[in-house]
Amino acid sequence: MGSPINDTEPPDYSAKRFRRMMSHAWKLKCPVCGERPMFVPWSQVRSLRDWFMPLDGCPRCGYPFEREPGYFLLSIFAINYGVGALLGVTIYLVLDFCLHLPIWLVLTLTIIPMPIFNVLFARHAKALFLAFDLFCDPHRGEDDGGDRPAESTAPPPKTPDWEPISKS
Numbered sequence: 375m376g377s378p379i380n381d382t383e384p385p386d387y388s389a390k391r392f393r394r395m396m397s398h399a400w401k402l403k404c405p406v407c408g409e410r411p412m413f414v415p416w417s418q419v420r421s422l423r424d425w426f427m428p429l430d431g432c433p434r435c436g437y438p439f440e441r442e443p444g445y446f447l448l449s450i451f452a453i454n455y456g457v458g459a460l461l462g463v464t465i466y467l468v469l470d471f472c473l474h475l476p477i478w479l480v481l482t483l484t485i486i487p488m489p490i491f492n493v494l495f496a497r498h499a500k501a502l503f504l505a506f507d508l509f510c511d512p513h514r515g516e517d518d519g520g521d522r523p524a525e526s527t528a529p530p531p532k533t534p535d536w537e538p539i540s541k542s
């Protein structure tokens with residue numbers, strides 16, 4: 375498992391790396407090392423912010439999850455809403471054209487689950503977006519200064535700090 379910044383080797387765009395990163399993202403783990411979770415564990419969530427905001431960075435490899443302010447906007451609009459809309463349309467078509475249910479029941483069964491799905495899927499949308507972005511745009515130290523991992527010689531903590539990204 376390498377650091378996101380590696381100036382000596384060309385970027386690895388292999389399908390194997392893509393699958394590995396997406397697998398980590400699907401499990402809500404750091405896309406780089408796959409060892410530590412990206413979010414506060416669900417059992418320790420105390421607020422909506424805990425649920426939606428990723429941690430500052432990976433406690434193990436130091437990879438910063440939010441590369442810049444507003445970084446996760448596209449993940450919400452494109453992935454979360456997109457997948458939700460696709461799912462809603464699919465449910466609607468199945469209920470209306472295959473099961474021939476009355477329209478009030480079709481709309482009820484289509485509309486009510488969507489917000490619930492969007493809340494539950496928001497973390498996955500962010501994790502998948504982060505992994506996809508990192509796969510397509512591997513970090514390089516000279517590209518920009520805002521996405522370097524935290525430079526620390528201290529060993530990673532045994533119990534990670536479960537604080538979501540702090541907003542200034």
Ligand SMILES: [Zn+2]
Binds near residue numbers: 406408409433
């Ligand atoms: Zn990591």
